[in-house]
Amino acid sequence: MNNSEGWELVCIGCGTTAETELPDSTCRKCGNLLEIRLSREIDVRSLFVGEGPGIWRFRQALPFSPDVEPVSLEEGGTPLVRAERFAAGVGLQNLYAKNDGQNPTGSFKDRGMSSAVTRAKTLGVRALVCASTGNTAASLAAYAAKGGMHAVVVVPRAGVASGKLGQAFAYGARVFGVEGNFDQALATVFDLVRKDERFYLMNSVNPFRIEGQKVAAFEIYEQLARAPEYVVLPVGNAGNISAIWKGFKEIRNLGVVDSVPRMIGVQAAGAAPLAAAYSSGEPFKPMKEPRTIASAIRIGNPVSWKKALGAIGESGGRAVVVSDEEIMDAKRRLAQEEGLLVEAASAAPFAALSKLELPREASVVCIATGNGLKDLSDHGGEQKIEPAADIDSIANSIGG
Numbered sequence: 193m194n195n196s197e198g199w200e201l202v203c204i205g206c207g208t209t210a211e212t213e214l215p216d217s218t219c220r221k222c223g224n225l226l227e228i229r230l231s232r233e234i235d236v237r238s239l240f241v242g243e244g245p246g247i248w249r250f251r252q253a254l255p256f257s258p259d260v261e262p263v264s265l266e267e268g269g270t271p272l273v274r275a276e277r278f279a280a281g282v283g284l285q286n287l288y289a290k291n292d293g294q295n296p297t298g299s300f301k302d303r304g305m306s307s308a309v310t311r312a313k314t315l316g317v318r319a320l321v322c323a324s325t326g327n328t329a330a331s332l333a334a335y336a337a338k339g340g341m342h343a344v345v346v347v348p349r350a351g352v353a354s355g356k357l358g359q360a361f362a363y364g365a366r367v368f369g370v371e372g373n374f375d376q377a378l379a380t381v382f383d384l385v386r387k388d389e390r391f392y393l394m395n396s397v398n399p400f401r402i403e404g405q406k407v408a409a410f411e412i413y414e415q416l417a418r419a420p421e422y423v424v425l426p427v428g429n430a431g432n433i434s435a436i437w438k439g440f441k442e443i444r445n446l447g448v449v450d451s452v453p454r455m456i457g458v459q460a461a462g463a464a465p466l467a468a469a470y471s472s473g474e475p476f477k478p479m480k481e482p483r484t485i486a487s488a489i490r491i492g493n494p495v496s497w498k499k500a501l502g503a504i505g506e507s508g509g510r511a512v513v514v515s516d517e518e519i520m521d522a523k524r525r526l527a528q529e530e531g532l533l534v535e536a537a538s539a540a541p542f543a544a545l546s547k548l549e550l551p552r553e554a555s556v557v558c559i560a561t562g563n564g565l566k567d568l569s570d571h572g573g574e575q576k577i578e579p580a581a582d583i584d585s586i587a588n589s590i591g592g
């Protein structure tokens with residue numbers, strides 16, 4: 193489809209070209225996910241000096257014709273911060289945090305939401321729907337508001353961070369809860385979009401989400417003036433690892449870089465179906481009752497598992513697990529040694545560093561996927577206000 197615009201939708205399983213991503217972003221023939229392949233000429237010299245809000249400065253590499261008006265909140269362009277003190281603690285010299293918590297709604301989801309809501313607008317869709325552990329709901333709600341569309345989100349009734357739910361309500365979304373976890377929420381949303389064509393599916397199965405999210409790779413390349421040797425990130429539904437890998441592959445194919453990073457996916461030990469498949473070498477199997485304090489990655493049946501295992505395999509990367517204790521310890525250290533407050537899921541890649549045994553000089557980028565302000569309940573430490581009885585009690589607080 194849309195070869196005239198220089199891109200097409202292709203099934204990752206059977207290679208068939210699809211006419212449309214509707215209704216559920218899967219191949220009509222074999223049920224696998226679709227991906228977008230760009231077939232247009234890209235002018236490499238101008239790719240990194242494009243103009244436009246947020247991800248749209250890379251418009252040349254996005255599957256839209258020039259006359260399409262973007263729905264943007266100026267997402268992306270997040271800082272790549274050197275984390276020297278944390279790095280020293282895990283034996284690294286060149287560790288960076290891509291602080292995606294600084295996106296408009298506080299998570300990495302915003303890049304892909306901009307592209308997919310723009311797509312929805314070109315299709316004339318009125319209602320956008322997603323399943324979410326919280327951040328997708330918040331992001332969808334904001335971009336639907338900006339685009340003038342209805343937002344409907346389906347979440348696990350229990351366990352979603354109150355800050356994220358609060359965002360979804362504030363931006364005007366209708367919020368529905370399922371008894372169960374994210375996997376049941378996503379199954380509900382699949383049912384809905386297959387039965388009622390007024391709803392457009394906005395989870396990261398939607399290949400237009402992946403197109404926006406791939407821009408993170410372009411930004412990292414730009415910020416380092418080369419590709420890092422490793423990108424380490426939390427994996428839940430497995431869209432982001434697939435997207436960032438796609439971005440790096442595209443700039444390699446354009447000759448912008450000649451090396452690409454190894455992609456390292458990190459899961460919580462109690463919600464680790466991808467890591468299990470990776471380390472056992474056995475076929476991917478969903479996990480029934482995913483459990484972890486990191487609610488954003490409490491997912492047992494990641495829908496993009498095949499793309500993610502592809503990204504890990506092709507890049508020579510790995511999938512690893514970390515415990516909840518390791519996640520909370522990394523979260524505290526990031527805040528207290530680096531001034532970087534992330535949510536629990538986003539601390540997972542940092543927690544993995546001490547067990548990955550990466551070369552000391554390697555350049556390593558961890559994706560800090562979500563802002564810690566969304567979930568202050570998972571701080572892990574005591575929040576004790578001490579009595580300010582007199583100034584001596586305060587003066588003594590810093591020791592001798």
Ligand SMILES: Cc1ncc(COP(=O)(O)O)c(C=O)c1O
Pocket residue numbers: 299325326327328396426427428429430431432433488489535537538561562
């Ligand atoms: C903060 C955060 N980190 C990581 C993830 C996992 O991303 P993905 O589902 O693309 O693997 C999510 C997904 O909700 C998230 O909200």
Ligand SMILES: [Zn+2]
Pocket residue numbers: 203204205206207208219220221222223224
């Ligand atoms: Zn197919």
